[in-house]
Amino acid sequence: MAKTYSIFGAGAAGLYTAWRLLNGKVRDTGAKAKQLTAGDTLDLIDFGHYAFNDKNKGTREPGARVCTWHYKNDPDNSYLEVGGMRYSYWNGDNDGKAGGHRLVTTVIKKLGLDKYAVPFNESTNPLYYLRTKNMYLNQISSNNPAPYNVDNYGAAASPDTGFNIVENLAVTAHSGPQTRAEWCNFYANGVIKVNMPDGSAFKKGDKLSDIGYWNLMFDQLGTEGFNYTSDGNGYSSNVINWNSAVAFQANNEFTPGTEYKTLTKGYSYMFTALFNAIEDLAKEKGVILNYKHNTRLHSILQVGDKIRYTTASRENPNKKNGVFETDAAWMAMSRAPIEKVAQATRYEDLEGAVDVLNTSKVQLYLESAILQPSYKIGMFFHEPWWADNAKTPPTYPAQINGYEITQDVIEQLRKAGFPEQYLTDIKKNTDIFETPFASTDTFVKAVELAVNQRLTVEQEKQLLLAAHRNTIGPSVTDMPIRQVVYFGDNALNKEAKKVYGLLAAYDDETYASFWKGMELGPNQPRLRPTSEDFQTLDGPREPSKAMIKMLRTQLAAVHFGPQSDYTFVPEPLETRFMDWSLPPFNAGYHAWAAHYDVCDVQQKIRKPSSLNPGQDANIFIVGEAYSNDQAWVEGAYCTAESVLNDFFGIEPLIDDAEYPFICPYVQPEKEKEKKSNKNVEAAEIV
Numbered sequence: 177m178a179k180t181y182s183i184f185g186a187g188a189a190g191l192y193t194a195w196r197l198l199n200g201k202v203r204d205t206g207a208k209a210k211q212l213t214a215g216d217t218l219d220l221i222d223f224g225h226y227a228f229n230d231k232n233k234g235t236r237e238p239g240a241r242v243c244t245w246h247y248k249n250d251p252d253n254s255y256l257e258v259g260g261m262r263y264s265y266w267n268g269d270n271d272g273k274a275g276g277h278r279l280v281t282t283v284i285k286k287l288g289l290d291k292y293a294v295p296f297n298e299s300t301n302p303l304y305y306l307r308t309k310n311m312y313l314n315q316i317s318s319n320n321p322a323p324y325n326v327d328n329y330g331a332a333a334s335p336d337t338g339f340n341i342v343e344n345l346a347v348t349a350h351s352g353p354q355t356r357a358e359w360c361n362f363y364a365n366g367v368i369k370v371n372m373p374d375g376s377a378f379k380k381g382d383k384l385s386d387i388g389y390w391n392l393m394f395d396q397l398g399t400e401g402f403n404y405t406s407d408g409n410g411y412s413s414n415v416i417n418w419n420s421a422v423a424f425q426a427n428n429e430f431t432p433g434t435e436y437k438t439l440t441k442g443y444s445y446m447f448t449a450l451f452n453a454i455e456d457l458a459k460e461k462g463v464i465l466n467y468k469h470n471t472r473l474h475s476i477l478q479v480g481d482k483i484r485y486t487t488a489s490r491e492n493p494n495k496k497n498g499v500f501e502t503d504a505a506w507m508a509m510s511r512a513p514i515e516k517v518a519q520a521t522r523y524e525d526l527e528g529a530v531d532v533l534n535t536s537k538v539q540l541y542l543e544s545a546i547l548q549p550s551y552k553i554g555m556f557f558h559e560p561w562w563a564d565n566a567k568t569p570p571t572y573p574a575q576i577n578g579y580e581i582t583q584d585v586i587e588q589l590r591k592a593g594f595p596e597q598y599l600t601d602i603k604k605n606t607d608i609f610e611t612p613f614a615s616t617d618t619f620v621k622a623v624e625l626a627v628n629q630r631l632t633v634e635q636e637k638q639l640l641l642a643a644h645r646n647t648i649g650p651s652v653t654d655m656p657i658r659q660v661v662y663f664g665d666n667a668l669n670k671e672a673k674k675v676y677g678l679l680a681a682y683d684d685e686t687y688a689s690f691w692k693g694m695e696l697g698p699n700q701p702r703l704r705p706t707s708e709d710f711q712t713l714d715g716p717r718e719p720s721k722a723m724i725k726m727l728r729t730q731l732a733a734v735h736f737g738p739q740s741d742y743t744f745v746p747e748p749l750e751t752r753f754m755d756w757s758l759p760p761f762n763a764g765y766h767a768w769a770a771h772y773d774v775c776d777v778q779q780k781i782r783k784p785s786s787l788n789p790g791q792d793a794n795i796f797i798v799g800e801a802y803s804n805d806q807a808w809v810e811g812a813y814c815t816a817e818s819v820l821n822d823f824f825g826i827e828p829l830i831d832d833a834e835y836p837f838i839c840p841y842v843q844p845e846k847e848k849e850k851k852s853n854k855n856v857e858a859a860e861i862v
């Protein structure tokens with residue numbers, strides 16, 4: 177009998193699941209029956225409509241919570257990322273300590289997209305504007321402290337020092353978890369390891385997963401220390417009251433050198449390529465691919481050995497318009513949309529149907545992901561007015577100039593006639609290849625040392641030209657724009673008139689509501705309920721004139737000093753905002769709540785019926801929200817991969833011996849102790 181599998185959500189987790197259902201190898205003959213073969217149907221159903229290809233023009237670029245926005249919506253023009261924007265590159269080393277997003281890097285490689293992968297430059301000396309003071313990181317010192325009254329001269333150091341102070345309660349450079357598996361153990365069992373002062377609300381031995389991170393930071397750093405770290409970090413979502421054990425990992429300074437990358441075609445392009453690969457694979461295998469857009473999963477239940485679900489349309493998303501059956505269903509979506517689907521049947525009397533999502537235990541587990549609102553505003557300009565080489569450079573230019581040799585640079589140098597031996601020497605030298613340099617002198621000297629020769633004047637010119645980077649950043653402020661990210665001219669069409677992109681505001685948590693208040697502008701009543709505003713599915717939206725003026729005022733203060741006139745920042749060519757706190761996502765990303773064993777949740781929420789005694793329904797939850805890599809596409813891919821490995825017998829895409837896709841269930845130390853005490857007692861009785 178032909179089977180049907182249905183995936184709800186064509187974001188990262190949904191597309192990855194479809195791709196792997198079609199290209200995955202099964203472990204054994206037992207799993208073969210679960211594989212999709214000719215004549216079977218694969219439904220891919222999404223509330224939105226993304227511009228995947230000519231047949232699917234859509235309303236915005238693909239990727240759901242990833243969304244590339246090109247100037248004038250022309251893919252040849254410069255672009256900005258108004259959702260997810262980068263990945264942490266994995267060098268292919270299977271060692272447990274190697275960093276990087278292993279599945280995203282692998283997908284990019286397998287789809288042939290490495291040729292578009294480029295470094296995402298993080299500034300080594302960012303510009304800050306905090307409490308009306310402009311300063312670069314390297315200017316903060318005891319003679320010139322940041323304007324915060326922090327204990328123990330804390331304002332004389334980088335704002336991120338606050339993270340290290342808190343981290344030192346349990347983890348140091350030489351002690352504590354090093355690998356992904358060890359961190360999972362830490363989430364379950366990590367405790368405060370040092371004696372705490374009498375005034376502290378916490379004590380040695382307290383379990384970190386049961387402490388809110390804001391509570392702990394405040395306890396350790398005081399009001400001013402907390403505010404300095406919170407303001408200076410840029411991401412308010414990093415310092416909310418989430419699970420301290422997980423926060424230690426996320427804000428960990430001891431993680432070895434992370435190299436971020438992105439795609440020259442925009443991050444959305446990974447999802448365009450995934451969708452096209454899915455269409456090709458389905459055709460090749462004779463699987464019927466049923467892609468339905470603008471269609472919302474309305475409710476889901478188990479009836480007999482089938483999953484019965486209802487759908488609704490984008491125009492009328494609350495009313496069901498169809499009833500269907502499937503053999504297995506993936507809810508490839510985050511907490512808010514899952515809860516809305518559950519609400520459809522919560523108050524119904526259901527005879528003969530199993531309502532998997534509406535039990536107290538499932539609700540408890542769903543609540544373990546805290547929703548984090550986030551907001552991005554992009555602007556395009558005629559000139560990069562923020563740069564030190566602008567026509568009239570600002571008083572505080574963004575610190576984005578630097579050099580980095582990538583494969584693309586090697587190719588350019590080869591074309592320019594660089595000796596082949598030089599290129600070989602540079603490429604094999606890991607201190608140079610794909611390593612960012614802020615200073616011209618240090619960079620040239622390092623290259624000369626690697627090739628063991630002095631460069632000619634012409635070679636030096638070619639090298640500096642090819643390796644020069646002048647984008648990204650960010651600059652950070654305590655004003656509502658929070659982070660400014662400089663995308664610059666990244667158009668694929670190098671011949672066209674140049675246009676320079678700026679992420680004028682990247683903010684989250686309460687700051688999102690600041691901008692929300694300015695979307696409509698004066699004298700404009702709100703005509704649509706927020707619950708029906710699907711801006712995130714439509715695409716980035718034009719703001720009010722008032723919002724643009726406010727943005728220019730704040731950008732002027734960051735780059736020209738306090739009290740600067742807003743006109744110092746030129747009138748943008750185009751401005752658009754993206755409010756990720758709107759439905760269906762209701763959050764840009766998620767964070768684990770305190771008082772949860774996140775390993776246990778990761779294991780069980782994947783198949784929510786496993787939480788309800790006596791139930792066994794083929795309904796799966798995949799995506800970033802309940803992953804080991806929240807706020808990253810990697811998390812979405814990893815949960816999807818784990819479901820396919822553990823419930824469908826598909827072999828892992830990569831060697832997972834040292835890279836558990838989700839945390840294994842870790843026995844809490846207390847249980848272990850109890851068990852061994854019982855064994856001792858039993859031995860004594862015997």
Ligand SMILES: Cc1cc2nc3c(=O)[nH]c(=O)nc-3n(C[C@H](O)[C@H](O)[C@H](O)COP(=O)(O)OP(=O)(O)OC[C@H]3O[C@@H](n4cnc5c(N)ncnc54)[C@H](O)[C@@H]3O)c2cc1C
Binds near residue numbers: 221222261800
């Ligand atoms: C501002 C911002 C910055 C970020 N930065 C990065 C970054 O730099 N790098 C990175 O890797 N990640 C980043 N992320 C996170 C990343 O974008 C997400 O982790 C990832 O895209 C989540 O994928 P997902 O498949 O879990 O869910 P989603 O992207 O939420 O996809 C869910 C899909 O389900 C659909 N859907 C919802 N409800 C229904 C329903 N009832 N029926 C049918 N379909 C439905 C939605 O339309 C959507 O297409 C960022 C996110 C934001 C918002």
